[in-house]
Amino acid sequence: MSAHHAAHKVDIEELKKSVRTYIAVFVTLLVLTGLTVGVAYFNLPIALAVVVALLIAIVKGSLVALFFMHLVHEVKVIYWTLALCVVFFIFLIFVPLATESNQSGIVARSPSLVLGAGEHGHQEGQAGEH
Amino acid sequence: MSGHHDHGHGHGVPKPGGSGLGSPDAHHHPELGFWRKWVFSVDHKVIGCQYTVTALCFLFFGFCLMLLMRWQLAYPNQPIPIIGGLLPASMANAGVMLSDFYNSLGAMHGTIMVFLGVVPLAVGGFGNYVMPLQIGAPDMAFPRLNMASYWVYFCGGVVMLASFFMPGGAASSGWTSYAPLSVTATMGQTWWLVGMIFLITSSLLGSVNFIVTIIQLRVKGLTFFRLPFFVWAQFVTAFLLLLAFPPLEAAGVLQLMDRVAGTSFFMPSGLVISEVPLQNAGGGNPLLWQHLFWFLAHPEVYVLILPAFGIVAEIIAANTRKPLWGYKSLVYAVVFLGFMSFIVWAHHMFMTGMGTKMSNFFQTTTMIISIPSVVVLTCLILSLWGASIRFNVPMLFALAFLPMFAIGGLTGLPLGLTTSDVQLHDTYYVIAHFHYVVAPGTIFALFAGVYYWFPKVTGRALNETWGKVHFWLSLVFINGVFLPMFVQGMYGGHRRGYDPMVYDAYQQMPALMGMVKGISWSAWMLGVAQIPFIVNFIYTLAKGRKTAENPWQATTLEWAAPTPPPHGNFATAPTVYRGPYEYGVPGLANDYQPQHLA
Amino acid sequence: MSAEAIPYTVEPHPDTGVPNPKLGMWLFLASEVMLFGALFSSYILLRVGAEKWPHHTETGLNVPLATINTAVLILSSVTVVMAWYSLKIGDIAKGKLYILATILCAFGFLVIKYFEYSAKFEHYVLFQADGTEVHGHVTDRTSEFITFQPDAHGAAGSPPAAMQLPVADVESGAIKFTNLGPWFSNFYAVYFTLTGLHGLHVVGGIVVFVYLLLTANSWWAKHPEQFTNRIECTGLYWHFVDLVWIFLFPSLYLL
Numbered sequence: 015m016s017a018h019h020a021a022h023k024v025d026i027e028e029l030k031k032s033v034r035t036y037i038a039v040f041v042t043l044l045v046l047t048g049l050t051v052g053v054a055y056f057n058l059p060i061a062l063a064v065v066v067a068l069l070i071a072i073v074k075g076s077l078v079a080l081f082f083m084h085l086v087h088e089v090k091v092i093y094w095t096l097a098l099c100v101v102f103f104i105f106l107i108f109v110p111l112a113t114e115s116n117q118s119g120i121v122a123r124s125p126s127l128v129l130g131a132g133e134h135g136h137q138e139g140q141a142g143e144h
Numbered sequence: 145m146s147g148h149h150d151h152g153h154g155h156g157v158p159k160p161g162g163s164g165l166g167s168p169d170a171h172h173h174p175e176l177g178f179w180r181k182w183v184f185s186v187d188h189k190v191i192g193c194q195y196t197v198t199a200l201c202f203l204f205f206g207f208c209l210m211l212l213m214r215w216q217l218a219y220p221n222q223p224i225p226i227i228g229g230l231l232p233a234s235m236a237n238a239g240v241m242l243s244d245f246y247n248s249l250g251a252m253h254g255t256i257m258v259f260l261g262v263v264p265l266a267v268g269g270f271g272n273y274v275m276p277l278q279i280g281a282p283d284m285a286f287p288r289l290n291m292a293s294y295w296v297y298f299c300g301g302v303v304m305l306a307s308f309f310m311p312g313g314a315a316s317s318g319w320t321s322y323a324p325l326s327v328t329a330t331m332g333q334t335w336w337l338v339g340m341i342f343l344i345t346s347s348l349l350g351s352v353n354f355i356v357t358i359i360q361l362r363v364k365g366l367t368f369f370r371l372p373f374f375v376w377a378q379f380v381t382a383f384l385l386l387l388a389f390p391p392l393e394a395a396g397v398l399q400l401m402d403r404v405a406g407t408s409f410f411m412p413s414g415l416v417i418s419e420v421p422l423q424n425a426g427g428g429n430p431l432l433w434q435h436l437f438w439f440l441a442h443p444e445v446y447v448l449i450l451p452a453f454g455i456v457a458e459i460i461a462a463n464t465r466k467p468l469w470g471y472k473s474l475v476y477a478v479v480f481l482g483f484m485s486f487i488v489w490a491h492h493m494f495m496t497g498m499g500t501k502m503s504n505f506f507q508t509t510t511m512i513i514s515i516p517s518v519v520v521l522t523c524l525i526l527s528l529w530g531a532s533i534r535f536n537v538p539m540l541f542a543l544a545f546l547p548m549f550a551i552g553g554l555t556g557l558p559l560g561l562t563t564s565d566v567q568l569h570d571t572y573y574v575i576a577h578f579h580y581v582v583a584p585g586t587i588f589a590l591f592a593g594v595y596y597w598f599p600k601v602t603g604r605a606l607n608e609t610w611g612k613v614h615f616w617l618s619l620v621f622i623n624g625v626f627l628p629m630f631v632q633g634m635y636g637g638h639r640r641g642y643d644p645m646v647y648d649a650y651q652q653m654p655a656l657m658g659m660v661k662g663i664s665w666s667a668w669m670l671g672v673a674q675i676p677f678i679v680n681f682i683y684t685l686a687k688g689r690k691t692a693e694n695p696w697q698a699t700t701l702e703w704a705a706p707t708p709p710p711h712g713n714f715a716t717a718p719t720v721y722r723g724p725y726e727y728g729v730p731g732l733a734n735d736y737q738p739q740h741l742a
Numbered sequence: 743m744s745a746e747a748i749p750y751t752v753e754p755h756p757d758t759g760v761p762n763p764k765l766g767m768w769l770f771l772a773s774e775v776m777l778f779g780a781l782f783s784s785y786i787l788l789r790v791g792a793e794k795w796p797h798h799t800e801t802g803l804n805v806p807l808a809t810i811n812t813a814v815l816i817l818s819s820v821t822v823v824m825a826w827y828s829l830k831i832g833d834i835a836k837g838k839l840y841i842l843a844t845i846l847c848a849f850g851f852l853v854i855k856y857f858e859y860s861a862k863f864e865h866y867v868l869f870q871a872d873g874t875e876v877h878g879h880v881t882d883r884t885s886e887f888i889t890f891q892p893d894a895h896g897a898a899g900s901p902p903a904a905m906q907l908p909v910a911d912v913e914s915g916a917i918k919f920t921n922l923g924p925w926f927s928n929f930y931a932v933y934f935t936l937t938g939l940h941g942l943h944v945v946g947g948i949v950v951f952v953y954l955l956l957t958a959n960s961w962w963a964k965h966p967e968q969f970t971n972r973i974e975c976t977g978l979y980w981h982f983v984d985l986v987w988i989f990l991f992p993s994l995y996l997l
Contacts, residue, residue: 026831033827040820047812047991051805054798054996067992074988082823082981089759091359092768099772102387102486103779110435110787113490113502124429124791126413283748285762348773356766360755361748386773391780398784401935406925409784409935413793423915427792427928432784439780 039081046074184295186287187711191294192273193601196594199265202301203587204674206256209249211671216241218664220643234313243642247316248332250640252304254319255336258444259343260301262586266451267385268297270593271354271378273601277702278372280363280720280740282712285356293350300342307335318640320441323410323433327402328417334403337396344393347385354382363701365720369475370739372700372724373468376475377454380482381447388443388486395436402428409433431496438489446485448582449549450478452589453520456542459596460524462698463539464531465735467725470523477516477523484513494565503562510560517553521546532728537611538696541592544619545585552580555630570640573633576626584622591618591677599695603707604688610676617673624666628659699738700724752968767975771982774943778986781939785932785993796929798996802865802922803933804858808995811854812987818847819984822951822977829970834962841955841973844980848948855941862922862930866890868905869918888912890919933994940990943983950976 050070058066080086085096176185185191215224221240224231228239235245276284284290307314312330315321326333358379362371371379398409406424410433413426453474461468468474490498490506525546533539555577558564568574591614599605633639635656636649644650650657694703701720705713718740726737754761789795796802825840868876868890878892887906894901911917920926924934954961954972961969 029827029830033824036820036823036827040816043816044813047809047816050992050996051809054805054992057799060997063997067997071989071992075985078819078981078985078988082819082984083978091758091760091765095768095772098383099387099775103775105487106391106439106776106779107783107786109487109490109502110432110783111790113435113493113498114429114431114787114791116499123793124412124427124788125431126426126793281748285748285751286766287748348770352766352769352773355769356762359758360750360762360765386769387776390773390777391783394777394780394784397939398935401924401931405923405931405934407931407935408925408928409788409931425925425927425931427788429787429791432787435787436780436784 035081039077043074043077046070050074184291186283186291188272188276188284188287188290189601189709191290192269192271194294195264195268195272195297196270198298198301199261199269202256203261203265205305206253206261207671207674209253209256211667212241213246213249213253214664214667216246216642217644218661220645234311244316245313246642247318247640248308248314251315251318251321251336252308255304255315255340257582258319258448259340260297260304262448262582262590263347263444264297265590266455266586267354267378267381267447268294268350270451270455270590270597271381272350274597274702275354275375275378276357276361277600277705277709277713278375278700279358279361279366280701280714280718281357281361282714282717284353285361286353289349289353293346293353296342296349297346300339300346303335303339303342307332307339310335320437321399321433322437323399323402323428323430324412324415326433327399327410328422334400337400337403340396341393344389344396347389351382351385351389354378355386358382363717363720366701366739369472370720370723372454373457373471373474374451374454374700377450377457377478380478381450384443384447384450384482384485388440391436392440395433398436399433431493434493434496435490438492439486442489442492443482443485445578445581446481448586450482452545452549452586453478453524455589455593455596456524456545458698458700459538459542459592460527461725461727462596462696463534463536463542464527464727465534466527466531466728467723468523469526469529470519471723471725473519474523477519481513481516481520484509484516488513488560491560491565494562495569507560507562511557514553514557514560521550521553536595536696537606537608537615538592538596540612540615541588541595544615545588545592548584548588549581552577552582552585555580568633570638571633572629572637572639575639576629576633579626579629583626584619588618591615594681596696597702598684599691599707600702600705601708602685602688603690604684605691605695606684606688607680610680614673614677614680617676618670621666621670621673625663625670628663632656632659632663697734697736699726699736701739704738704740752965752971761971763971763975764978767978771978774982774986778939778989781936782989782993785936788928788932792928796927801929801933801995802862803995804861805995807854807858808991811851812991814847814850814854815984815987818844818851819981821847822973822980826970826973826977829962829966829973832966834958834966837973838955838958841951841958845948845951845955848944848951851944852941852948855937859934862934865922867920867922867926868892868907885909888919936990936994940983940986943986947976947980947983950979 050067053066053070054063057063085092182190185194212224215222223229223239224236224241228236228241231239231241231245234242236242272284272290276282304314310331312332314332315326315329315336317326317329317333321333321336358371358375362368398407401407402409402411402424408424408426408428410430411422411424411426411428412430415422415426457468457474488506488509490502491510494503494506528543535543555573559568559574559577595606595611629637635653636647637644637656638647641647644657644660650660691707693707696703701718702709704718719742720739721742722737722739724739726739728735729737748762749755750762752761758765821840821843825837825844828834828836828840864879866878866880868878870876876892878890880888881891881904882889886909888909889904890907891904892902907917907919912919922930924931954969954976958969961972
C-alpha cells in the first residue's frame with residue numbers, strides 16, 4: 015500500500031497546480047462571457063455575428079472541456095468516442111439544412127400553404143410525403 | 145502498456161468458487177428473495193430471459209395485428225370472421241374494420257415489431273445473455289443499469305399497448321409518424337410519443353452498458369480480434385443505438401410540444417383541416433420531422449440486421465466445423481457499415497423535393513453502403529465451401545437467412561437509386577424489400593439463435609423434428625407472403641391503403657386482387673406454422689430432453705460456462721489462448737479447440 | 743454494490759486507462775451531444791427557413807439576467823471541480839462544502855430561470871384588426887371578461903386605458919390574444935423547448951448531487967476512492983450541462 019501512497023503524494027503536488035489552472039479558466043470564461051455580450055451590442059450583420067458568437071462559444075466550450083473535464087490528459091478511447099460523435103454531429107447540423115436548401119444557396123423557406131408564399135423552388139403545399 | 149496484468153488487489157478477478165455449481169462468491173451475500181432474484185434481478189442472464197420472453201410476446205402480438213389487417217386487404221369491407229363481432233364500435237362497424245382502426249393496426253404493427261419485438265430480442269435478449277459469457281465476464285459493467293433498461297422498456301411497452309384504449313385509438317400515422325398528420329392525430333399519438341421516449345431511454349442505457357462491457361471486461365487473452373463475431377456485431381449495434389437514437393428523442397419532444405403545447409415546429413403556415421384553419425403560429429417545417437426521424441430510423445435498420453449477422457455467423461461456424469471465411473473482412477465490413485449507416489438517411493426522402501446535389505449525395509452513400517453488406521454475405525456463404533455441414537434446426541434457419549437476406553438487400557438497390565425510386569416509393573415493393581431483410585432475414589436468425597442457445601440457457605434441447613416442421617412451413621409461407629408483394633408494388637400497389645379496390649389497378653386486374661388474397665392466406669398459414677414452435681418452446685422448458693454441456697461442440701466461451709451458468713458465470717475467470725473459430729484444425733484429436741483451453 | 747465483483751469499477755483498466763463509470767459517462771455525454779445537436783439543427787433549419795424571426799434586441803428576452811445565469815453556471819462548474827480536487831487530496835469537509843456550493847448555484851440558475859419564464863407567461867399580446875400588436879399584462883380575470891392593461895408606450899402621459907376582453911371571443915379565436923408561451927411563435931417555441939430541456943438536465947444534476955451530498959459521509963468512510971470517482975463522473979455531466987448553456991446563451995439571446 016505504501017507504493018500506492020507515494021504515487022498518491024506525487025499526485026497532490028500536480029493537483030495543487032491544477033487549482034490555479036481552474037481559477038485562470040474561470041476568470042477567462044467570465045471575460046469571454048462579457049465579450050460575447052458586448053459584441054452583441056454592435057449589431058453586426060447576421061452572418062458575421064454568428065461566426066463571432068460561435069467562435070467565442072467554441073473557445074469557452076473548449077476551455078470547459080479541456081480543463082474542467084480533464085480532456086487535456088484523457089485517454090485514447092475517450093478521444094476516439096468523441097471524434098466519432100463530432101463527425102456525426104456535424105452531419106446532423108449541416109446536412110438537413112443542405113437538403114432543404116435550393117439551388118442558389120442556403121436559403122431554405124419552410125413550406126407554407128398560404129397562397130402567394132412558397133417561392134424559392136419549393137412547390138406550394140407539396141412538401142412531405144403523400 | 146502491458147496487455148496482461150496480475151492485480152493483487154481484491155477487486156479484479158472473481159474468487160475461485162466454493163462448491164460445484166455454486167456462485168463464485170456465494171459466501172459474500174445472503175440468498176436473494178424472489179423479487180430480487182427473478183423480477184428485479186441485476187443478473188444479465190435473468191434480464192436477458194426477461195427481454196426474450198417479453199419481446200417474443202410483443203412479436204406475436206404485433207404479428208396478430210398484421211393478420212387482422214390482411215383480412216381487410218383480402219376481403220375488403222367484409223365482416224371479420226369470429227372476432228369481428230367482438231370488436232368495439234371504435235374499431236369495427238358490424239364486424240367490418242374501420243379505416244382508422246386499419247391505420248392504427250398498421251402504425252402499431254410497425255412500431256411494435258421494430259421497437260418492442262426485434263431489437264429487444266436481438267439486443268436485449270441475445271446480446272444481454274450471450275455477450276458477457278462470450279467475453280468471459282461475470283456480468284455486465286453496470287448490472288443495475290441493465291435492470292433499469294429492462295423495466296423502462298417494459299413501461300414503454302405498457303404505454304404503447306395502453307394507447308389502444310385511448311379515445312380515438314392508438315397511433316395511426318404510420319410507424320414513421322410524419323407531421324402534420326401525426327401532430328393533428330388523436331390522443332393515441334401522444335401516448336406513442338411518450339412510449340417512444342421510454343423505449344429510447346431504455347436503449348440508451350443499454351447501449352452504454354454494452355460498449356463499456358465489451359471494451360473493459362474482456363478476459364485475459366481476449367483481444368479485439370479474438371472476439372466472436374457476435375460480440376463485434378453487438379458492439380457496432382450499441383454504437384448505432386447510442387448515437388442515432390437521441391435525435392429521435394429530440395424529435396419526439398418537439399412533436400409532443402406541437403401536440404400538447406401548440407407549438408409549430410413541424411406545422412406549416414396556412415394549414416386547413418376540414419375547412420377549419422389551424423390556430424397555431426405556423427412557420428414550421430414537416431420535413432424537419434422526417435430528417436430527425438430518419439436520422440435514427442436508418443441506423444435502426446442496421447440495428448435490426450447486425451445482431452442477426454452475428455447469430456448466423458456463430459451458428460455457421462459451429463455447424464460447418466471450419467473457421468469463418470474472412471473473419472477480419474467481416475469485422476471491417478460491419479464497422480464500416482455502422483459508420484456509413486449514419487449518412488444515408490435521406491434515401492427515405494427522395495420524393496420530398498430535395499435538389500439533385502443532395503439526392504445524388506445520398507444515392508452515392510447508399511450505393512456504397514451496399515458493399516459491406518455484400519462482403520458480409522459473401523464471407524458467410526464462402527464459409528460453407530468445403531464444409532461438413534450439420535443440418536440441424538439452427539443451421540437450417542441460418543442457411544435460409546443467407547438467400548433471404550440477399551433478396552432483401554438486392555431489392556433495396558432500386559430504392560436507393562433516385563430514378564427507380566420514383567416508381568417504387570410508397571408501394572408494396574418497399575414493404576416487400578424491408579420485410580425480406582427483417583422477417584425471413586432477422587427473425588429467422590433470431591429463431592436460429594433460440595434453437596442454438598436454448599440448451600445453454602435451460603440445459604434442455606428443443607425438439608429437432610418439430611423444429612424442422614416449424615422451419616419448413618415458415619420458410620414456404622413467409623415467401624408466400626412477401627414475394628408477390630414485389631409484383632404488387634411494381635404494378636403500383638400503394639402501401640398503407642385500407643381498401644385496395646378503390647384503385648384502378650386492382651379493379652382492372654383480378655390477378656392482382658388474387659395475389660392479395662394469396663398473400664393473406666400465406667400470412668395466416670404462417671401464423672399456424674408458429675404453433676409447433678410455441679408448443680415446442682413451452683413443452684421443452686417443462687419436460688424437454690436434457691443435453692450435454694456443449695451439445696454443438698462449439699469453441700466460444702459461453703459453452704465453457706456451466707449449464708445453466710450461475711450468478712457470476714465462471715468459477716474462475718477463463719483465459720483465452722486463441723481465436724474464436726478453431727474448428728477442423730489439422731493434426732488435433734478433436735475437430736474443435738475451445739478458446740479457453742491451454 | 744452488486745453481488746459479484748465487476749472488474750475495473752473503481753480502478754482503471756490497464757489497457758484503456760479508465761474505470762468503467764468514467765467511460766460510461768463519456769459515452770452517455772456523446773449521446774447527449776447528439777440530442778442537443780438535433781435540437782440545434784432544428785433551430786437552425788427553422789430559423790433559416792422562417793419568413794420572419796425576431797432580431798435579438800426585439801425578442802423580449804432578459805439578456806442581463808441570462809448573463810448572470812451564465813456566470814452562475816460557470817461558477818458551479820468551478821465548484822464541482824474544486825469538490826473533486828478536495829476529495830482527491832483527502833479533504834472531505836471541503837469536498838462537501840463545494841458540492842453544496844454547486845447545488846446552490848444550480849438552484850440559483852433555476853430561480854433566475856423561473857423569473858425569466860414567469861415574465862414571459864405574464865406578458866400578453868393582443869393582435870388588433872389592423873395588424874398591430876398591443877403588449878401588456880392581465881390585471882383581472884372573471885368568467886366573462888379578461889381585463890387587459892396595455893403597457894405604456896414611450897409617449898408621455900398616463901398609461902392607456904385597460905381593455906375588457908370577452909372570454910368567449912378569446913377562447914373561440916375571434917380575438918387573437920395570447921401570452922408569450924411556446925405557442926406564440928417558433929422563436930418562443932425554440933426558446934422554451936431548448937432552455938426547458940436544458941433546465942430538466944439541471945434538475946437531474948441537482949438530484950444526483952443532493953443524493954451524493956446526503957450519502958457523502960457513509961461513502962467516504964467505506965469507499966473513498968469510489969466516491970471521489972462518482973463526484974468526478976457527476977462533474978463531467980455537470981460540465982456538459984454548462985457547456986450546452988455556453989452555446990445556448992448566445993444562440994438564443996444574442997443572435
